[in-house]
Amino acid sequence: MKVLAAMSGGVDSAVAAARAVEAGHDVVGVHLALSRMPGTLRTGSRGCCTIEDSSDAWRACDKLGIPFYVWDFSDRFSEDVVEDFISEYEAGRTPNPCMRCNEKIKFAALLEKALALGFDAVCTGHYAKVIRDQDGNPELHRAADWAKDQSYVLGVLTHQQLEHCMFPLAETPSKAQVRAEAAERGLTVANKPDSHDICFIPDGDTRGWLAERIEMKPGVIVDQDGNELGEHPGAQAFTVGQRKGLRLGRPAADGKPRFVLEIRPKDNKVIVGPEALLAVDELRGIRVSWAGLPITEVAAGARFDCMVQVRAHGDPVAAVAHVERTEHGIPVLVTRLLEPMRGVAPGQTMVIYQGSRVLGQATIDSARSTAWDPAKVS
Amino acid sequence: MNNTPVYLDHAATTDINRAALAVLSEQMTRTGNPSSLHGAGRQANRVVDDARGQIARAAGAHPSEVVFTSGGTESDNLALKGLYWNRRAANPQTRLILLSGMEHHAVLDTAEWLQAHEGAELCWMPVDADGVLDLHSAMALIDEHAERIALVTLMWANNEVGSVQPVPALAEYAAGYGIPLHTDAVQAFTSVPTDFATSQAATMAISAHKIGGPVGIGALLVRRDIVLTPVQHGGGHERKLRSGTLNAALAAGFGIAAQEASGHREAESSRLGALRDRAVAAIAELIPEAVLNGPADPGGTGKRLPGNLHYTFPGCEGDSLLFVLDMLGIHSSTGSACTAGVPQPSHVLLAMGRDARTARSVQRFTFGHSTSDADVDKLLEALPEAYARAKKAGMAADESSIRTAGTGFTR
16 A cells, blocks of 8 residues: 555654554655744654654654655644634633544545545554454554553544554554664654643643633633622633632632633633532533444434543543434434543543444533533523 | 656756766875965865866856855855945945845845844845846846945846846946945856856855765855955965865865866757757646746747756645655755745745745756756656646645545534
């Protein structure tokens, strides 16, 4: 196969590309330039699209004896990932930009260009597995190493996208093994630190970064019964489940700490309450997609058992799911959790699993607790 | 198609001349600092002086006007900073630098640095849609600002679109006001006539590796009556303009390359011009929508570098076409890339009035002394399909046919 290896400059994608080469594929390495200001230098373990990352990727390709190119997707990235990130926060939601990047950039814009240029697949260093059912249809599964598993951030991929994905690290028992393999292959990135956080917020200060881009307006903080407790500098500065930094003068009647339960950017209101009310047991998700073919219960509208995961390394929770349709026929994924979850914010993605298999995902539109009715807060 | 790569990027760098390689290798084995006073030093100095003479003859300059540097970029830096500082020291009011928007980055970035840090003001001379200086407008700018102009700088030929500029005419006009003109002749030298003595330019930058010499050496030709403030201080080498131990081996290679390339210039230019004209005619047939950038030059009118082809291929990103051609073993160029390797829209095309999209859809093919008829055949054979494929990828960037989670849904 003709394979395009997306090379971040990190150790995972370098080893993934090496394995693709070894498997006999015709591999070309491509580093994606995503920043509007390429050429910045890397600081610590954060950031991407720096000179070092680009040249690390280059050196890895050189070592593997494959061609290397830098392709510029900065405009698309800015529009589909960065702007989207800002507008989601503006709307009081908590987005996952890495998922959006996988959905719109790596496995859409890049894949599209790759296919047009004659490639068959895009290869990345994600820890996840694509396996084929008896009819050859792709299924997405967790990686062998569940601790390192990244199937969550790939849960957004569709059947068509999975058809062209290659994840050579699928069966790797651990990250340490990938580093050892990189060292053995003479790749200079063997000991390069992992990247953390959001690549376009190099100092890791998401709140500060957002504050420069979103207009913050002071508003009120109310409790779960609608009683005004104090003021806030801007609702977007808060996140569901947050405890610190509320700066409320009065303690709660029971003396226990209060947590952010909900953010309402429309009314510029932050609702706080006791920890118990953070627990939700029903999630409703929009923008539903299926990672491969949907299971038969989906089309039938039947209920099915699954595990629900709402963040990249969050613990999955058992649930019963079904798909409803809005009056316009748009699917809504409803999951009833068998044990409650805490601190789930609209905008987060719920990925649903059966065993190791990713069934699909949806963007959480509402996270409800049967113990508390948000309608009480007017 | 056999697997030998077809190298069509001679404007970036070209194969080393065999005779140049021979003297370079030979001199590399010898010890001797050209500044030393003993026998070994005198031997090295003789090699440098011979090379200086060869370069002077090739460029139409006097040997004492040849100041060796590390290459074109350093020569441009020395000329711009040296002329600016010297002129400003003589009269603090002369701070204006006249330049075109299509200069090489070695000139552009140096001028912008002088603007940001040394109080220079930049005045842009307009270029036309073919990438040729608008001489009358430039002359009018000189008339208007003469008293404040520190220097004028104009490349002899553009590295991207190959347009040859009216350097002697502008230099003569500027000289009438006593204003020095620097010309970056890195692309033009030994390709079109560039006689330093008759050009009336004050300084002229040239580079070895563009003409079959080694990488790492170039020269700034500095007219004997011109005083420059040095950029690099030290042992006072090269008329005290450029301190640093001279590399006799590189100089020897440069000298031979200059002698050979200038000796064969007319024959080689007409050979390359004919190859280019054949390619232009064929591409017009094969890909009618492709637009040749820069002056048309059928039969060799002297308006364009003979070995330069530069096209806009509508609807395709330059880097996609470069990729497809590279995979087919054809080496071409899109213009400049940033340090991280990201292709940038061509500032030359922008200066010629094209929009950013057009400036990203370009491809340059440049011929040199190793370019053969067969190379051009291979290019012509590969180009139509490569373009079709790159165009498909270009459109992919605009409207995706990949079904994503968000397809069909709006928030």
